[in-house]
Amino acid sequence: MENVDHIGIAVRNIDERIAYYTDVLGMNLEKVEEVESEQVKVAFLDGGNTHIELLEPLSESSAIHGYLEKRGEGIHHIALKVKGIEQEMERMKAEGARLLSEQPKIGAGGAKVVFIHPKSSFGVLYELVDRG
Numbered sequence: 001m002e003n004v005d006h007i008g009i010a011v012r013n014i015d016e017r018i019a020y021y022t023d024v025l026g027m028n029l030e031k032v033e034e035v036e037s038e039q040v041k042v043a044f045l046d047g048g049n050t051h052i053e054l055l056e057p058l059s060e061s062s063a064i065h066g067y068l069e070k071r072g073e074g075i076h077h078i079a080l081k082v083k084g085i086e087q088e089m090e091r092m093k094a095e096g097a098r099l100l101s102e103q104p105k106i107g108a109g110g111a112k113v114v115f116i117h118p119k120s121s122f123g124v125l126y127e128l129v130d131r132g
């Protein structure tokens with residue numbers, strides 16, 4: 001694991017929330033994009049040596065939609081930057097981690113990503129991110 005790549009925060013509407021992060025918290029907005037594979041719209045804010053990722057659901061099939069329904073807005077996941085995600089997946093599986101997909105998926109910025117079930121990581125949803 002190289003560093004905390006980003007902290008994912010679920011929001012109902014990015015356009016309504018972004019001003020709080022830029023005007024009140026003083027963060028810089030770096031980019032906004034839609035990630036089809038996860039059915040989310042995301043906004044990356046510069047957090048110094050990490051990022052804040054705001055996530056808004058694009059459809060009811062989005063994991064973020066379900067999260068908001070059950071728990072409302074708030075911290076959703078912690079993303080860890082790794083090199084060689086496939087090897088890391090094998091290593092972590094051997095250590096008992098419950099990965100949510102057999103193969104990495106394509107996440108924001110075209111990165112390879114995979115998630116670890118929070119029930120196997122003591123209540124925190126972790127994402128592995130390989131930016132190549």
Ligand SMILES: C[C@@H](C(=O)O)C(=O)SCCNC(=O)CCNC(=O)[C@H](O)C(C)(C)COP(=O)(O)OP(=O)(O)OC[C@H]1O[C@@H](n2cnc3c(N)ncnc32)[C@H](O)[C@@H]1OP(=O)(O)O
Nearest residue numbers: 008035038063064070076100107108113115118123124125
């Ligand atoms: C764009 C990309 C990127 O950065 O590149 C992204 O981040 S996309 C980020 C959005 N995509 C994802 O999150 C994909 C991975 N997530 C998933 O597959 C799902 O959200 C699961 C994590 C499997 C949860 O889905 P499920 O339908 O099981 O929801 P559920 O409400 O029944 O939750 C099952 C149990 O997990 C807990 N749980 C659910 N979501 C959680 C979360 N975010 N953090 C911690 N615990 C969580 C619930 O409290 C419940 O525990 P109890 O039974 O004790 O109440």
Ligand SMILES: [Co+2]
Nearest residue numbers: 008053079127
């Ligand atoms: Co993420």
